Amino acid sequence: MAASASLARPRTRPALGAAVGVIRPLLPVVIIGIILFLAPAFLSDFRQNLLAKFLCLAILAVGIDLMWGYTGMLSLGHGVWFGLGGYAMGMYLKLEDADGRLPDFMNWSGLIAVPWFWKPFEHPWFALPAAVIGPGILAFLVGYLVFRSRVKGAYFSIITQALALILSIFFVGQQQYTGGTNGLTNFSTLFGFSLADRSTQDVLYFLTVAVLVLTMLFATWLTRAPLGSLLVAIRDDEDRVRFSGHNVTLVKAGVFAVSAALAGIAGALYVPQVGIISPANMGIVPSIEFVLLVAVGGRGTITGAVIGAILVSWARSTLSENYPDTWLYFFGALFIGAVLLFPAGIVGTWRALLRRRPAPLRWPRSPAAARLDPRGAAHE
Amino acid sequence: MTNDPRTNYWLRKRFGRRTIVKAGAALAVTPAIASIAAACGGDDDDAPATATGGSSGSGGSSGDTIKVGILHSLSGTMAVSEVAVKDADLMAIEEINASGGVLGKKLEPKVEDGASDWPTFAEKAKKLIQSDKVAVTFGCWTSASRKAVLPVFESNKALLYYPVQYEGLESSPYIFYTGATTNQQIVPSVEYLLEQGKKNFFLVGSDYVFPRTANKIIKAQLAASGGKVIAEEYTPLGHTEYATLIAKIKSSNADVIYNTLNGDSNVAFFKQLRDAGIKASDLTTMSVSIAEEEAAAIGGDVMEGHLVAWNYYQTVDTPENKKFVPAYQAFTEKSGKKRPTSDPVEAAYISVYLWAMAVKKAGTTDVEKVKEAMAGLEFAAPEGPVKVHPTNHHISKTVRIGKIRRDALIDEIWATKGPVEPDPYLETYPWGKEFAKEKKS
């Protein structure tokens, strides 16, 4: 969207233009990074911890944005990937905490030995990559199957949503292996450092900021590479991209996998800082809330995803603190308002204001969506 | 439709040269981020200065009020139950304040919404302890929420009072449990059923920790006392289709259903049980998660005659209860609807009083001192006398089997002679060895 406006602008000299073209997109990443690195100086322990949690969600939001904002696939099941990443980390923390004995919940669920698939998670060199690669591979497989049968648009959303529901029911049901509804909690140490220590939490915070910055750089690079244009082309007209010789199924499954891997990273960072991962993190409700983060910030803009994630999570926290009885009204209104009044999100609207043009009140209707729409049937 | 110029544009772009990307975004971001940072810190009266805080101490007692936290789900699926308990906490606080407060200071409740979401519970617990610096927190209902906040309270050395019957096998140094543990509810109720000549148990529960652990205990107990488990069935939380499960019950030869279903599922289960033609007189059911409010929501006509096991009913005949019931109903009427009292409501009410008594005894709100003062405290509760166990942080309670009436209140039909000592790890039962070993040394 942003690029289309540049056509109307007088062109700068090529060399300067190229330099600006490289630096400009990186500027917001640098600014956000600097602010976040300095933020702890102004925040209490509690707020810093909270911000760290929001940043984990921001990493995930970038992943959702790649899928939704750029490629036009709305996943309502990202809680699944977030949860899998979180569980991989949680399993490691749990085994570290148990220190050779049986983790507490297995004990009260009637297991006498650590099950075989838990064993490798003793080792951080297995658990950490698994938190990222695991969701990535699984998402690729699911995505490949789903996209191969040309499931897209709202169908895809519903299927991912059902996946989130089913997997959370499954995790609740397998209490002896997953901790059931309680999930995994009560961790004490990470690599031998106490999780309750301020210094451990500080390190985790800065690690989260670093990962977020890297994620933003990666996403900026990806969306500006030729591949990025391909993604947008798929969003706008999947069939034409297919006809021009691209393997759309593979590309979509790939983006889905990358997005899931980012969610896995977010989950793995979230667990030691929040101290719990449970099926409640992977169900329908959190999954939809993840999407809201991107919708508010501005889909199709990496910065928007990050800003949206931080702002919405912050609003959720503050509203529920101050108006415990009525905050859901605000939250519900946020969904409606974000979509109805500011479909371009905060960043999109801001950019439009800078350009002194009215914000795009309607999200451009993609032909792919129109094809699903019976009103488009006449043209086929 | 397919000749959309925008698409052509994008396709051209894909196959053509890369364009210089326009920015402006960079400028756009700066103020937004700054405002977030400000906002995140802004509502903290204690922003950077509290870096050292977070550990134990006599938090909350500055000024002329003592801040106490209340942490329950006011939204989401658990709000159904937890709102009533929150009201009990608030009422006890109001009563204590009316009689002069604690240590000459008024209690100032700080209510947080756990939103039926376990990570939110952990977040709000941290907020109450670290940001609001409450002296104590009363809260949680589900085991999952308690397990989620347990590490928060332990690592911050802060106190939680937990008011609901639960699956036992826990004894945190920073949690006081004022609801029943298993040997104050489940174990005696099974004994009662066996005494009544019921041998074949059909275990029905929601799929989460409490029912699974409860059923594990029941199985061990039955194995040791000649009973038999016919079947063990779990349904997802919020499940509302019970026709199939009821068909299974009918085709079995069970003579008692031991029910650990939770929340909305109970409504569906009992209504559909009745529709299938099974009345309380045909098949005994024993429920451990249905109190007065739940019975009323299912309907007295449906629940009439079914058995429940608790420590307290609204109809309990003690002088304290005669004052407690009208007080609670008047209190809830102010905020809308007159509510019945129930076991968790009463346990929550007790918990506030026990903490206040301990603070008075200790002369401070310091967590460690309050913990010491708690040991052995006695209180004349609406359910009768209760006493805090010297070491395991539970309280002794009288166990009562009740029968639901048509008006959805519950009549006591059997009770233990006096309060039963809490035994969260079932160490005093010969068949409880396998549970006792879970106790952390």
Added chain:
Amino acid sequence: MDIWLQQLFNGISLGSILLLVAIGLAFSFGLMNVINMAHGEMIMIGAYCAYLAERTLGSGAIDYAFLLALPFAFAIAGLIGMGLEVTLIRRLYGRPLDTLLATWGVSLVLQQAARSIFGAPNVQVTTPPWLQGGIAVTGSFTMPYIRLFIIGMVLVAILLVWLYLVRTAAGRRTRATMQNREIAAALGVRTPRVDMLTFGLGSGLAGLAGCALALIGPIGPSLGTYYIVDSFLVVILGGIGQVVGTAIAAVAVGGANALLEFQLSASVAKVLVFVLVIAFLQWRPAGIIARRAAR
């Protein structure tokens, strides 16, 4: 043998409820390509209507309060549905994914509103005496009157909907719009009006379902969330916008749930049903009955 008959009956019973919920979703999905996440809340509104009817008419009217509640629930849920269509969904045409998010917001607001109005705890409805009990066919095979009533009600409702679509002018307009919006509009069909009415009809049917569910399940703010995902699966499985396909899918999902749950457990049954639906979609991506002119 008895037990299989019982399970067959239970499956049909569950399927009929799913059908009543899903038919409204299928309409809005087929007609406007809209996914209405607030559809479950229409069920909730219907259930609360049953409660309100009983409260207003008093305990003397138990025999017929429920019967009066049915049209009341249909009307209220239908009106709220129409209101939703006019104020929100209409403004989001052609943006199915956005509609999905916005209606999710609506569902949050409606749930919280129910909590504010009726309180967080569940409320209850007394089953009319003539619906209590059931027909004992054989020893362990019982058909509860309520279930029979619901199955009958669904059949009548579906028949009426079918008659509406096939026999009335309004129904013809609806079908025309569903098949080709532009040409229908060109021929003078006021498509926005059709959208509104159809959306209202779908919401009203969900309200009806809620009213019936009030007798066999809980009535609380989160009632709608219990049935909605299953209904979505039914819609996808049946083929978008296909009444017949939706009906077959509803009975199939209901039956599969009942049979699998009897053999295994409720959690595993739900997981398996989902896997089966996905497997089926691999084979027939457009659902049981594919839309004409689908790819």
